[in-house]
Amino acid sequence: MYGLIGEASPYAVRVNEDACIRCGKCNRACPMNVEVMDAKNGRVTSLECINCNECVNACPVQGAIHTGFTKKARIHPIVATLLALLLFLAPIGIAAATGNMQLLPNKYVGVSWGTPAEAEGGGNGGGGEGEEAEASEGEEESYDAINGYAPSDLRGSLTLEQAASMLNLPLDEVYAKLGLPADYPSGATLKDAAADMGLGLSDFKHQLFE
Incomplete structure (x- = not known):
């Protein structure tokens, strides 16, 4: 050039x-x-x-x-x-x-994070998932990263389809790990899916890494 x-x-x-x-x-x-x-x-x-x-x-x-x-x-x-x-x-x-310089690619481009109120235990200033990430930091060490991601990287506002894409896993494999029926909507968020399965979001996400 x-x-x-x-x-x-x-x-x-x-x-x-x-x-x-x-x-x-x-x-x-x-x-x-x-x-x-x-x-x-x-x-x-x-x-x-x-x-x-x-x-x-x-x-x-x-x-x-x-x-x-x-x-x-x-x-x-x-x-x-x-x-x-x-x-x-x-x-x-x-x-x-001007804030237009980015030296490293952003692995979260295209991912919708939702609003702070959508975080687990919302209504507390959006600190739900941040606190969850800190609380589970010690637990993360017992899990192997998938495609460079840990359980704490999966936000509750992510859809099942987005989570599968981030982890580079087939959607049916994600469903199998989470125990979801095959006809469950892929556009549902992890938070909603966890609630439907009667699990906390943290436990629900960790099933993907077992």
Whole structure:
């Protein structure tokens, strides 16, 4: 991507063919093995060029190689490096400042969490399931995670179908583990299903991991 941007940009490494002594030091200094010395029309257009200015610094003849927009409009290598860093870091900084940057995928995307009142023992400020998670933390160790999830990851507002998808289990296997009849609606929440089976939500969820 950086190479494509460099290809389209008027800013580039330029070689003054009249001043070049053909020593080859620029070619040897290039970390991307670009043939700088043989740049067509005196402009390095290779997609591998990252404008690191190593070739400019290695050139023994002042003015033979420079960076800039034209043969006359030259930019000091240090300034060019700072501009490159600015262009690279500015989008990251803007994304971070606006809250649009996410470095890791969110495994909960697409999952409906419901409202705090829907948590087990609702009506107490939504702390039901949070307290349940803390209370059962010690119990979690006796269960093997399924698809990277533990019982506490399954919210009561999840439907049976959503829970099966999260755990990457066939729906009929989920029904079998939970003791649900085959005609039980897959759109029912775990909380409602647990109530129908006469179990607490925590015990109901843990059946999936037995």
